[in-house]
Amino acid sequence: xxxxQILLEPSSYNELISGKIPALIVPKILSKTECASLSSKISNxxxxxxxxxxxxxxxxxxxxEKPQYFSNAKTSNDFLKKLFAENTSPxxxxxxxxxxxxxxxxxxxxxxxxxxxxxxxxxxxxxDSVHLHRDNSHFEMSHYNVSCLxxxxxxxxxxxxxxxxxxxxxxxxxxxxxxxxxxxxxFGYSSELIKDxxxxxxxxxxxxxxxxxxxxxxxxxxxxxLRNRISIGFFFGELSKNYLCSWS
Amino acid sequence: xxxxxxxxxxxxxxxxxxxxxxxHQKDTNQDSYQDVEEINFTEIxxxxxxxxxxxxxxxxxxxxxKDKFVKxxxxxxNSENRLVCAVSHSGAGGY
Numbered sequence: 060x061x062x063x064q065i066l067l068e069p070s071s072y073n074e075l076i077s078g079k080i081p082a083l084i085v086p087k088i089l090s091k092t093e094c095a096s097l098s099s100k101i102s103n104x105x106x107x108x109x110x111x112x113x114x115x116x117x118x119x120x121x122x123x124e125k126p127q128y129f130s131n132a133k134t135s136n137d138f139l140k141k142l143f144a145e146n147t148s149p150x151x152x153x154x155x156x157x158x159x160x161x162x163x164x165x166x167x168x169x170x171x172x173x174x175x176x177x178x179x180x181x182x183x184x185x186x187d188s189v190h191l192h193r194d195n196s197h198f199e200m201s202h203y204n205v206s207c208l209x210x211x212x213x214x215x216x217x218x219x220x221x222x223x224x225x226x227x228x229x230x231x232x233x234x235x236x237x238x239x240x241x242x243x244x245x246f247g248y249s250s251e252l253i254k255d256x257x258x259x260x261x262x263x264x265x266x267x268x269x270x271x272x273x274x275x276x277x278x279x280x281x282x283x284x285l286r287n288r289i290s291i292g293f294f295f296g297e298l299s300k301n302y303l304c305s306w307s
Numbered sequence: 308x309x310x311x312x313x314x315x316x317x318x319x320x321x322x323x324x325x326x327x328x329x330x331h332q333k334d335t336n337q338d339s340y341q342d343v344e345e346i347n348f349t350e351i352x353x354x355x356x357x358x359x360x361x362x363x364x365x366x367x368x369x370x371x372x373k374d375k376f377v378k379x380x381x382x383x384x385n386s387e388n389r390l391v392c393a394v395s396h397s398g399a400g401g402y
């Protein structure tokens with residue numbers, strides 16, 4: 060059975076990298092009250108109607124715009140610090156938990172004295188989903204130093220559960236270069252790639268953090284209902300045996 | 308509007324040409340294209356590949372384009388039967 064491991068003690072990085080397990084779930088890293096307070100603040104941010112909504116800078120939106128990425132990362136890092144100033148910062152809670160889980164230090168990556176983006180908040184509303192994809196900075200963001208970090212993993216903390224749906228589905232199939240012929244022009248890959256592939260589904264339970272190897276194909280199922288699915292996430296990789304760096 | 312095709316770069320031929328497997332064609336294209344086409348690129352929207360052809364070399368093009376998914380906006384065919392295109396990377400495979 061290929062199913063996520065609920066984490067109760069320090070774990071091995073290798074089990075995720077090898078795909079022995081699809082994900083680690085670290086329960087209740089934030090309380091329901093803390094999640095509700097953060098979600099309320101996030102929901103009250105005034106924005107355009109772009110769906111799904113996103114706060115924070117992501118590397119994938121700036122693959123060939125490096126100066127713009129670092130400039131936007133500074134702005135978004137300041138914005139998130141201000142947003143979380145009166146709460147337990149979910150970014151700090153995530154970093155501290157990851158450090159404990161893997162027994163390695165974790166900080167946001169820097170390049171030429173400039174900080175990478177700390178995290179991205181994503182809001183998925185009724186009927187939103189995210190198409191089949193994988194994340195691999197080594198292949199796709201080779202102009203950035205984080206592409207040299209080893210063994211990229213992804214961390215997602217759920218801040219608000221939707222009424223229904225919004226599960227993270229992880230498929231037991233790791234990306235390889237030959238799959239590029241199955242790309243979709245705008246984003247992600249053809250669903251043909253994961254036909255008859257073993258899968259596991261993780262419910263977006265508020266307060267829980269999920270750590271996965273994002274080279275395994277994954278997608279977010281449709282959200283149903285009026286309550287948004289709110290999550291915050293970043294990637295991290297190994298700089299050295301005992302040191303991890305994160306980015307988004 | 309020019310015709311557009313997408314696909315993965317399989318072989319670098321020179322500092323301004325490559326071979327690609329065509330996986331997607333725009334619905335409103337005027338022409339249809341083979342599954343494998345040779346591309347002559349007149350413009351390339353990838354900062355690490357110099358715009359000036361004399362400043363490029365094949366290994367640099369290989370490093371940036373080999374196996375990558377690209378978008379080709381077609382302006383015609385040249386005398387070598389290559390599609391003359393403006394080339395850019397397309398979308399993202401993930402976040």
